[in-house]
Amino acid sequence: MRLKIACTVLVMLMLFALTGCLFGPEQKTSAPIDPPPAGVEEKYERQGAQKKAEEDAKADKKNQARVQLYFLANNGYVVPYAVDMPKVEGIAKEAMTMLVAGSKAESRLPEGFRGVLPKGTKVKGLNIQDGTATVDFSKEFLSYPAEMEKKILDAVTWTLTGFDSVERVNIWVDGRPLAKMPKGKTPAQGLTRNRGINLELAEGVNIGQSMPVTLYFLGQAPDNTVYYVPVTRMINRSDDVAGSVMQQLILGPKHGSGLSGALAETLKVNKLEMKDKTVLADFGGQLLQYGKGKSASKDAIQTIVLSLTENTGADKVKITVNGKAEATVEGKPLDKAVLRPEFVNPASL
Structure with missing residues (x-):
């Protein structure tokens, strides 16, 4: 019996020894990985930032609408200029605010271009119904020099009728219809492109x-x-x-x-x-x-x-x-x- 046990132990020892010979001690199977060359990480970071910027620009472009606005040029003429604006509900109203002297639109215009509406003018409301845009300005709208009267009407009329849904324009001030402009008595209701521009x-x-x-x-x-x-x-x-x-x-x-x-x-x-x-x-x-x-x-x-x-x-x-x-x-x-x-x-x- 003792001899049998001794033989079994001997066989087990031989098996352990054989396993050690086959697999050997634990070793690293490959050489250490070299660090990336200098500048590679920065390159990938720049590429990632550029890709994100391009994606952001595309997303921003989808949220922008190009609108034809009319400004006063240095030669005294009312001139069209296309400006990119955020796509918002009531974009026609936002377009009117861009025509005010000193508006944020002026920074994107060529030198010598400026808003035609008197500085401080606020757009209190704008409603479009059955092809007619009714725009309600604050009282500052009336504080213009006489020689600017027709230029103001040209800019407002041609900007608003540039929208597909608008054929004519009515002007209100402080919630009331303005029958005529105060300086030259030019009608301010039912304005269309038929009246011309820079006449x-x-x-x-x-x-x-x-x-x-x-x-x-x-x-x-x-x-x-x-x-x-x-x-x-x-x-x-x-x-x-x-x-x-x-x-x-x-x-x-x-x-x-x-x-x-x-x-x-x-x-x-x-x-x-x-x-x-x-x-x-x-x-x-x-x-x-x-x-x-x-x-x-x-x-x-x-x-x-x-x-x-x-x-x-x-x-x-x-x-x-x-x-x-x-x-x-x-x-x-x-x-x-x-x-x-x-x-x-x-x-x-």
Whole structure:
């Protein structure tokens, strides 16, 4: 019996010894991991921060809406400028606050632009119903110089009618309708774009036999920013609206206005035709001023497109030169119809 037990113990000892030989003592199975090269962690941190910033920018953009507002430029004209605003309920009311002199919008505008409404004006309410926007201002709205009366009405009317749901504007002050502005007695109810903007009278025109056309000329800010200025000019009545627009656009802005035209005075208009919301416009070679007579200036094309679409109801213009679509603008072929930009200043071709 003792011999059996001794044999069993001996077998167990041999097994333990064999196990030790097979697996050996506990060891590290690999060499230590080297630390990452210098700067790698910082690089990944920067990439992560950049990615987060891009994601935040995208999210912020989704919460922004671009709105066409009208401000007073250094040359005295009311000028459109597109500003990004937070998407909030009652964005039209917020747009009105941006027109007040000294508003936060001014920091995002070119040098020489400012709000047109008197400083301190508050927007007490704005209601849109059946195409009519009724805006209620505080009493500070009435504290303006006489020469600013029509400019104020232009800015308010054109800003609000830029919203799809607004066709006309009524102005109230301190909760009551304002029948007429106090300085020049200009009506302040039922305002539409038909009253024009930056209104002027062409020479020798009988106002009783006239019609308005809104033309786009060029202005320049003190920081050399070039922008487009809408000017409504009263001209002799004509059934050829597109032809009259081009005639006046080529004639250019009034002398001493501080504005400039983008078209040569010798520019020949060969043909103007309306087809399916598109103006087909064929011009002479005078339109091509650069690149050995094959390139037109962006400003020339933009003033043509803005002016023709503003007055004809078209939404784009197909431009050819002597019947051919071979012109270029800043290196891009002008072979397709140019759509009116959704926003003016900044505008894109």
